[in-house]
Amino acid sequence: MKPIKRSWAEPYKIKMVELLKMTTPAQRKKALKEAGYNTFLLRSEDVYIDLLTDSGTSAMSDRQWAGMMLGDEAYAGSRNFYHLEDVVKEVYGYKYLVPTHQGRGAENIISKILIKKGDIIPGNMYFTTTRLHQELAGGKFEDVIIDEAHDPENLFPFKGNVDLKKLDALVKKHGASKIPYVSVATSVNMAGGQPISMQNLKELRAYTKKHGIRIIHDMTRVAENAYFIQQREKGYDKKTIKQIVKEICSYTDGATMSAKKDALVNIGGFLAINDWDVFEEARNMVVVYEGLHTYGGLAGRDMEAMAIGIGESVSDDHIKARVGQVEYLGNEMMKYGVPIVLPIGGHGIFVDAKKFLPHIPQDQFPAQTLAAEIYLDSGVRTMERGIVSAGRKANGENYYPKLELVRFTIPRRVYTQAHMDVIAESTARVFERRNKITGMKMVYEPKYLRFFQAKFEKL
Numbered sequence: 001m002k003p004i005k006r007s008w009a010e011p012y013k014i015k016m017v018e019l020l021k022m023t024t025p026a027q028r029k030k031a032l033k034e035a036g037y038n039t040f041l042l043r044s045e046d047v048y049i050d051l052l053t054d055s056g057t058s059a060m061s062d063r064q065w066a067g068m069m070l071g072d073e074a075y076a077g078s079r080n081f082y083h084l085e086d087v088v089k090e091v092y093g094y095k096y097l098v099p100t101h102q103g104r105g106a107e108n109i110i111s112k113i114l115i116k117k118g119d120i121i122p123g124n125m126y127f128t129t130t131r132l133h134q135e136l137a138g139g140k141f142e143d144v145i146i147d148e149a150h151d152p153e154n155l156f157p158f159k160g161n162v163d164l165k166k167l168d169a170l171v172k173k174h175g176a177s178k179i180p181y182v183s184v185a186t187s188v189n190m191a192g193g194q195p196i197s198m199q200n201l202k203e204l205r206a207y208t209k210k211h212g213i214r215i216i217h218d219m220t221r222v223a224e225n226a227y228f229i230q231q232r233e234k235g236y237d238k239k240t241i242k243q244i245v246k247e248i249c250s251y252t253d254g255a256t257m258s259a260k261k262d263a264l265v266n267i268g269g270f271l272a273i274n275d276w277d278v279f280e281e282a283r284n285m286v287v288v289y290e291g292l293h294t295y296g297g298l299a300g301r302d303m304e305a306m307a308i309g310i311g312e313s314v315s316d317d318h319i320k321a322r323v324g325q326v327e328y329l330g331n332e333m334m335k336y337g338v339p340i341v342l343p344i345g346g347h348g349i350f351v352d353a354k355k356f357l358p359h360i361p362q363d364q365f366p367a368q369t370l371a372a373e374i375y376l377d378s379g380v381r382t383m384e385r386g387i388v389s390a391g392r393k394a395n396g397e398n399y400y401p402k403l404e405l406v407r408f409t410i411p412r413r414v415y416t417q418a419h420m421d422v423i424a425e426s427t428a429r430v431f432e433r434r435n436k437i438t439g440m441k442m443v444y445e446p447k448y449l450r451f452f453q454a455k456f457e458k459l
Contacts, residue, residue: 008320008321008324009321010321010325010413011315011317011318011321012061012413015062020048020049021045021046021048022048022379023046023048023379025376027046028046028375028376028379029376031043031046032372032375032376035455036443036444036454036455036456036457037368037369037372037440037455037456037457037458038368038451038453038454038455038456039052039371039372039375039381039382039383039384040052040383040451040452040453041453041455042375042381046379047375047379047380047381048378048379048380049378049379049380049381049415049419049422049423050381050411051348051380051381051382051383051407051408051409051410051411051423052381052382052383052409053383053409053411054261054347054348054409054410054411054412055258055260055261056102056260056265056266056267057260057266057411057414058260058261058264058265058266058411058412058413058414059264059411059412059413059414060264060265060266060305060309061264061308061309061312061413063308063312064264064265064305064308064309064312065305067301067304067305067307067308068301068304068305069301070301070304071299071300071301071302071303071304072300073299073300073301074300075292075295076292076294077294078294078295078300078303079300080300080301080303080304080307081099081294081295081300081303083303083304083307084097084099084270084303084304084306084307085097086307087307087310087311088270088272088310091242091245091246091310091311091314092219092222092245092246092249092255092272093246093249093250094249094254094255094272094273094274095273095274095276095279096272096273096274096276096279096283097270097271097272098270098271098272098273098279098282098283098286098293098296099268099269099270099286099290099293099294099295099296099297099298099303100268100269100270100271100286100290100296100297100298101267101268101269101290101291101296101297101298102258102259102260102267102268102269103129103218103220103256103257103258103259103260103269104129104133104258104269105269105286105289105290105296105297106256106257106258106269106270106271107129107130107133107256108133108289109271109282109285109286109289109290110216110254110256110271110273110278110282111133111134111136111137111139112137112285113278113281113282113285114180114181114214114216114278115134115137115138115139115180116138116139116180117138117139118138118139118140118178119138119139119140119178119179119180120139120140120142120170120174120178120179121134121139121140121141121142121179121180121181121182121183122141122142122143122144122162122166122167122170122179122182122183123141123142123143123144123145123182123183123184123185124143124144124145124149124160124161124162124183124184124185124188124196125143125145125149125160125185125188125190125191126141126143126190126390127185127189127190127218128389128391128449128451129449130183130185130218130256132448132449134183135394139180141183142170143166144162144163144166144167144170144182145159145160145161145162145163145188145191146159146161146162146163147163149161149188149191149194150191150402150403151402152192152339152340152341152342152350152352152355152403152405153342154342155342155343156343157195157197157228157232157233157343158194158195158196158197158200158228158232158233159188159191159192159194159195159343160185160186160187160188160191160194160195160196160225161196161197161200162182162184162196162200162204164203164204164207167182167204167207168207171211171213176211176212176213179211179213180213180214181213181214181215181216181253182204182208182213182214182215182216183216183218184196184201184204184215184216184217184218184252185217185218185220186217186218186219186220186221186222186224186225186226186248187221187224187225187228187345187346187347189220189221189347189385190385190389190401190403191341191345191403192341192345192350192403192405193221193224193326193345193346193347193348193350194341194343194345195224195225195228195229195232195346196225197229197232197233198229198233198236198244198247198248199233201248201251201252202251204251205251205252214253214254214275215251215252215253216252216253216254216255216256217248217249217252217254217255217256218255218256219248219249219255219256219257219262220256220257220258220261220262221261221262221346221347222245222248222249222262223241223245223262223313223314223319224262224319224322224323224345224346224347225248225346226241226244226245226248226314226319227241227319227320227323227346228323228346229244229248230244240314240316241314241315241316241319242314245314253273253274253275254271254272254273254274254275254278255271255272255273256269256270256271257269257270257271257272259306259309259310261347262310262313263306263309263310263313264309264312264313264412264413265302265305265306265309266302267298267302268298268302268303268305268306270296271286322346322410322412322413323346325410325415325417325420326344326345326346326347326348326349326410327344328417328420329349329408329410329420329423329424330344330349331344332420332421332424333349333351333424333427333428335424336424336425336427336428336431337428337431338351338356338424338427338428338431339351339352339355339356340352341403341405347409347410348407348408348409348410349407349408349410350385350403350405350406350407350408351370351405351406351408351427352403352404352405353366353367353369353370353386353404353405353406354366354404356370356406356431356434357369357370357434357437357439359435360437360438360439361439362386362387362400362404363387363398364439364440364441364459365384365386365387365388365439365440365441365442365456366386366404366439367384367385367386367387367388367404367405367406368384368386368388368440368456369437369438369439369440370406370430370437371383371384371406372440372456373430373437374406374426374427374430377426377429377430378422378423378426378429380408380422380423380426382406382407382408382409383406383407383409383451384405384406384407384451385403385405385406385407386401386403386404386405387399387400387401387404388442388450388451388454389451391449391450391451408423408427438458438459439458439459440456440457440458440459441456441457441459442454442455442456443455443456443457
């Protein structure tokens with residue numbers, strides 16, 4: 001007798017529902033044209049299933065909502081700050097905490113403190129806001145991720161790894177004194193949510209310690225990275241997510257955190273650091289840019305929800321279901337022949353727009369085009385991660401990234417398996433008519449982070 005399959009299910013039940021607006025093709029066509037074919041400029045009420053981002057879009061638990069009622073809204077010394085401080089020390093192990101309104105607030109502060117004009121900041125693939133803050137501070141980002149990360153079909157399990165030979169070449173060329181820190185993301189968003197291995201982190205720590213270089217950790221999705229270490233790396237299958245997360249952090253000197261992802265809140269972030277002198281300067285600077293050092297632009301209730309969410313984020317049951325839903329969607333897409341980035345990442349499915357629309361050249365924005373077509377088909381909102389997101393070099397030329405992707409980002413604890421089926425089927429329908437799709441031209445481009453506000457027209 002064939003063994004009965006054991007399916008996994010979400011480790012929660014639904015207590016409240018948010019009703020969604022169902023739109024017609026004609027309504028979606030009108031909305032998309034008014035938005036300049038940029039899914040960021042669509043009104044959320046015109047979206048059926050929203051996969052634009054997992055940032056601030058997750059569902060909070062009953063415990064988090066209860067914690068909101070414990071908000072101490074004192075201007076200085078809120079008890080919620082001290083609770084958050086204790087949780088950050090316990091779960092992540094960093095000594096000092098500076099809250100910020102979200103992750104980019106922390107990126108701004110650490111960039112201003114550590115980067116001098118002409119500095120080089122190596123990292124395991126750029127992220128949009130991170131690189132911009134580094135550039136505005138006078139630095140230059142250099143990609144030192146392994147080559148496998150730029151190949152969507154490569155099955156290497158840790159495509160977020162730092163290539164130590166590339167890093168060493170930069171150190172030899174510029175000198176360690178010109179490298180204030182190595183920027184390490186867990187997991188690597190722009191590569192498709194790909195993790196870095198613990199072994200690679202250990203080797204990187206040994207190298208940077210030898211050369212007196214800091215490691216600053218973009219820990220936005222560290223729990224998802226920990227899950228892949230648990231599942232894929234030898235010696236970690238018996239360790240808990242919480243244990244693995246703390247070990248990851250122990251190999252770094254500080255971290256920027258957008259708590260709107262892993263920590264399951266709608267707003268919030270922080271800078272965590274082990275160096276007292278850097279903390280002292282950050283604590284002063286946060287008053288200028290964010291708010292007092294014990295609230296950093298956040299309400300007390302937001303800090304309380306964040307403290308509770310951090311604890312929930314490192315639950316093994318939670319992270320297994322979270323990544324499991326992403327894997328389910330990816331496997332469904334592959335059944336239809338849709339080309340996606342492999343291995344499947346932690347926070348979303350990344351469709352390879354170059355393979356999906358090979359007849360559209362990169363300067364006609366194939367990923368931006370595909371995101372628009374998927375919305376037209378079903379009201380599912382995704383986003384571009386390719387030439388538009390990459391932006392321009394200092395000389396005005398476009399960056400031409402090897403990866404031209406459409407990101408289907410799954411909010412945590414929000415959608416059901418039936419929603420995943422709708423998403424996969426919609427993408428498959430667009431895939432069937434892919435040869436009839438034409439590219440676009442950009443008709444409006446803002447100065448910074450153009451993917452947020454740029455507008456397009458169909459060719």
